[in-house]
Every structure is written in C-alpha cells, then in structure tokens.
Amino acid sequence: MSGHSKWATIKHKKGLKDAKRGALFTKLARNITVAASEGGGDPDMNFSLRLAIDKAKQANMPKDNIERSIKKGTGEIQGEVLRKVSYEAYSATGIAMIIDCTTDNTNRTISEITNLVESSGGKIADVGSVAWQFEEKGLIVIAPEKLKKTEKFGKEDEYVPVEMDDMTLSLMDIEGIQDIKTEVGYIEVITDKTELKNVSDQISQFGYKIETSELVKIAKDSVPVLVEDRRNLEKVVENMENHDDVDAVWINAD
Numbered sequence: 001m002s003g004h005s006k007w008a009t010i011k012h013k014k015g016l017k018d019a020k021r022g023a024l025f026t027k028l029a030r031n032i033t034v035a036a037s038e039g040g041g042d043p044d045m046n047f048s049l050r051l052a053i054d055k056a057k058q059a060n061m062p063k064d065n066i067e068r069s070i071k072k073g074t075g076e077i078q079g080e081v082l083r084k085v086s087y088e089a090y091s092a093t094g095i096a097m098i099i100d101c102t103t104d105n106t107n108r109t110i111s112e113i114t115n116l117v118e119s120s121g122g123k124i125a126d127v128g129s130v131a132w133q134f135e136e137k138g139l140i141v142i143a144p145e146k147l148k149k150t151e152k153f154g155k156e157d158e159y160v161p162v163e164m165d166d167m168t169l170s171l172m173d174i175e176g177i178q179d180i181k182t183e184v185g186y187i188e189v190i191t192d193k194t195e196l197k198n199v200s201d202q203i204s205q206f207g208y209k210i211e212t213s214e215l216v217k218i219a220k221d222s223v224p225v226l227v228e229d230r231r232n233l234e235k236v237v238e239n240m241e242n243h244d245d246v247d248a249v250w251i252n253a254d
Helices: 003-018 024-039 046-056 062-076 106-119 164-171 193-207 226-241
Strands: 081-091 097-103 132-148 158-161 179-185 188-191 208-219 246-251
Touching: 003 226, 024 046, 024 062, 024 097, 046 062, 046 208, 081 106, 097 106, 097 208, 106 226, 132 164, 132 193, 164 179, 164 188, 164 193, 188 193, 193 208, 208 246, 226 246
Parallel strands: none
Antiparallel strands: 081 097, 097 246, 132 158, 132 188, 132 208, 179 188
C-alpha cells in the first residue's frame, strides 16, 4: 500500500471491479447529488459533477440512475439532505488516516466510524492533526491508447495502442502537470487540484484514453509498514471502505 497516487489508483480499480458491493451505485449516486446541489446540474459548467458522472459511467451505472441523482441535487426530485464530512484518525500502528464520507446523519456516521477505528486498536484524531500531512491533488490515469479517427461510413472511432514512451514525451508539453509516473499498463499524471480540469481537457485533446480523473489526497511523507502489520492495516481500510457512508480512505503508509 502507498499513501501516494498509486494507492488511489488501486482503490479506484478495486471499486469498479468489486461487484459484491451492492452499495457502490448508492455511493456514486450520492456523490452526483452532492455535486449537483453545490454547483448546479450542468456537467459542462460544474466540473465536480462531471467527475462524479464520469466515475459512475466507468462503473456502468445506468443513465436513468445518473439523471435521477442529478435531479435530486438540483431539487427537481425530493431526496435526503446530504453532507460531505471528513474524519481524521490514526491506526493501531500510528498510520495517519483521512476518512471522507457522504452522509445524511453526521451523528450516526461519526459514531460508526469511531467504532470501526477503535475496534481495530486505532483512535480518532483532533481536527487538523492529520489533514496537514496530506495534499489535495489531481490524479489522471491514462491507458496507453489513442483515439483513431476512421473514415469508414457507419464505423465508430476506436482507441489503438500507443507506445508509453511516446505518450510520456507528449504529456511533458502540457502545462499544469506536476508529475508523470509510468506504471505497468497505465500512466499516472499528477496536477495541482486547480489544474485538474485544464490538464484533463488537454489530454483528451491529444486523443489519449483517460481511465479516471479525480481529486485525491496524497501523503507528503510515507511511513514504512512492517510486513506483519500490513494485512491488519489493509483489513482496517477495507472495513471502512465497505461502510455505506465512506467514499474514500487516505493513508500515509508505504
């Protein structure tokens, strides 16, 4: 596990493939509703909503569900009042954690999150005592594929494989990128949180296939984890992520 962007990527892929979690669509719908309530129902004018919709589409969420969630956010359909909240904690071995939630009942959520943390030997931290150890960044995960236009009538454009070295070189020309990491089968691009939309749009203009574009919390410094503590930490994070109100868990473990 890692506190940096790779952990965010792993969590993203896990979330999309975890078919046993029936609550996935509920979480995605809630995020769409909150984004629409805060910035309006037009994804072209509301980048947070666009990100939430993109993530829902990647998880194959039905179009009707997406549209209904937007209408709940804009007030066209009556729905529960949702809030975004974050809790800070330390694991039993001192790993810093930020737990991002969406909830309609903060009293219930903090009680249940506290129970999850303390039952694993950890403790809830004071507000601000953990958050300073993380930075909010933009993360874009790109597949080594590029859109190829076709001139054949009735045939859709398709993505074709490209060399990752060529991709990396071309990405270096994009203003706003802070870091580029080449992993097996994909490339990670890190941006300042304010540059995420701008960089995402430029990558799309190059024709590259964006797997995900989202805001993440990256640890400024990673803490080593002993082999014997690794499984326990993974279990703690997994239990939290399985909670209905939890959107993401960020850690500073290496």
